[in-house]
Amino acid sequence: MIKVLVADDQALVRGGLVAILNLEPDLTVVAEVGDGDQVLPAARRSEPDVALLDVQMPGMDGITATEGLRSSVPGCRVLICTTFGRPGYFARAMAAGAAGFILKDAPPEQLVDAIRRVHAGLRAVDPTLAAESLATGTNPLTEREREVLRAALRGGTAAEIAKALHLSNGTVRNHLSSAIGKTDAANGPDAARIADQNGWL
Template structure:
């Protein structure tokens, strides 16, 4: 019997996934969590073989949760299940020591299959996505450029960003300008969009 933990913020989806897994005779859902920062605690209690984690969750994102989980409970393998096929996500997830990366676009029967393979110690990654991650490469942005760009996504002005990061007006504009060039964008808005799409935010 494979013991599974499910972490997913949308209750309906969480329940539906549990129902999907309940069909399988060799899989048992032993814990359900609705936020990223509750994953480790629940896992320590329930001691699952596989943790099925969403990426975008309140409290803590699934990738960070995965990294912590690997440290605290190395016996538990991690399978990421997410909507977003962003190359940057895959890369970070692999760095965090995950065993598998599955998209919510994939056929439903692949979920049980992926869990079984993960439990056996195999690695499960969508080949399309893996290729994309390799071809995209990792983020060209320096940490500071990333910070500045991230703040501009919500429509913050240069001054607001500068104040918030304790920088000068000019420095912020320089960082933004460089980020815009690196991403082949026409302005900060487009640059932010591109970075977000690739998972570099």
């Protein structure tokens, strides 16, 4: 029996995933959580074979949770299941140690097959997304540039971003300028939008 942990902040989606998986004779859901901060404690308690994680959740995101599971529950393999098919998310998830990445609009049988493949030590990735990730390339942004762009995405002037991040106005302008060049954007908000769409933030 393959023991599965399901983490998704949307209760309806989470309930649907649990129902689909529990119909399979060789799968059983041993834990379900709706918040990223609950993933590691639930995994330590239930010792799942596979964790099915969403990327965007309250608290810890799915990619950070993947890294945590690798170190604290090494026997658990991770399959990312998300609505956000962004090349940057795919690349970051795989770099964090995920064994698979599948989109929520995949047919149920594809999801079930992906769980079985991941449990067997294989990879299970959306082929279109893998190709897009190769075409897009690696994330060109530094950690500080990502931090500035995340703040820009929420809105605000360079001065407001500088105050929020405890940086000088000039430093923020330099990071924005660098990010604009790396993303071929027209301005800071455009750079933030492009980076977000690629999953680089």
